[in-house]
Amino acid sequence: MIRAFVGIPLPAEITRSLAALQAGLPAGRPVAPENFHLTIAFLGEHPSPLIEDVHLALDRLRVPSFELSLAGLGFFGGPRPRVFFAEVAPQPTLKHLHEKVVQAARGAGIPLERQRYSPHVTLARFRGGLVGEQAEEMRSFAVSRLGFRAGPFRVEEFVLFRSHLGRNGPIYEALAEYPLNGEAHG
8 A cells, every 4th residue: 555645846945944934843743844845635545556547647647837936824723723834825827737636636546535725835743733832832933924935936847755654754755756847738
């Protein structure tokens, strides 16, 4: 079984900006800078032949390259946030790429749930969710950095990643890379 996702790797200058942003994080488990990425679609855990079928479907996608910027910060998890993230500025081509990747994965046999796509880069996770003093410290930390911006940067490829879960967090392995240089179609 392979736990996989499709994502966009980040350039070194964006990774450095995000790592600097994490400095002084008052709570949570920071994501290692080598794991920073923008998820396009989480595929879940599936047998190798099914992941190979997804690879073949992704290899047929033709989408133009585009620019992205990070703009702002946020939390996922409602009143007990579990994730702190950098927001991705709205970009129609990213949304188009997401839709095409989801369509390709479903066409290959992966039953992805329908859900709203909220592009972001995870910076920290909070086991059990943030509460009490830690929640207040994290909110103050985020408010003091609300003007965070990084980019723009050019997105030239997307990647099929394998996620190896471990005690010290996940390790991501690139299984295949797909250039973004085609005309948008299909």
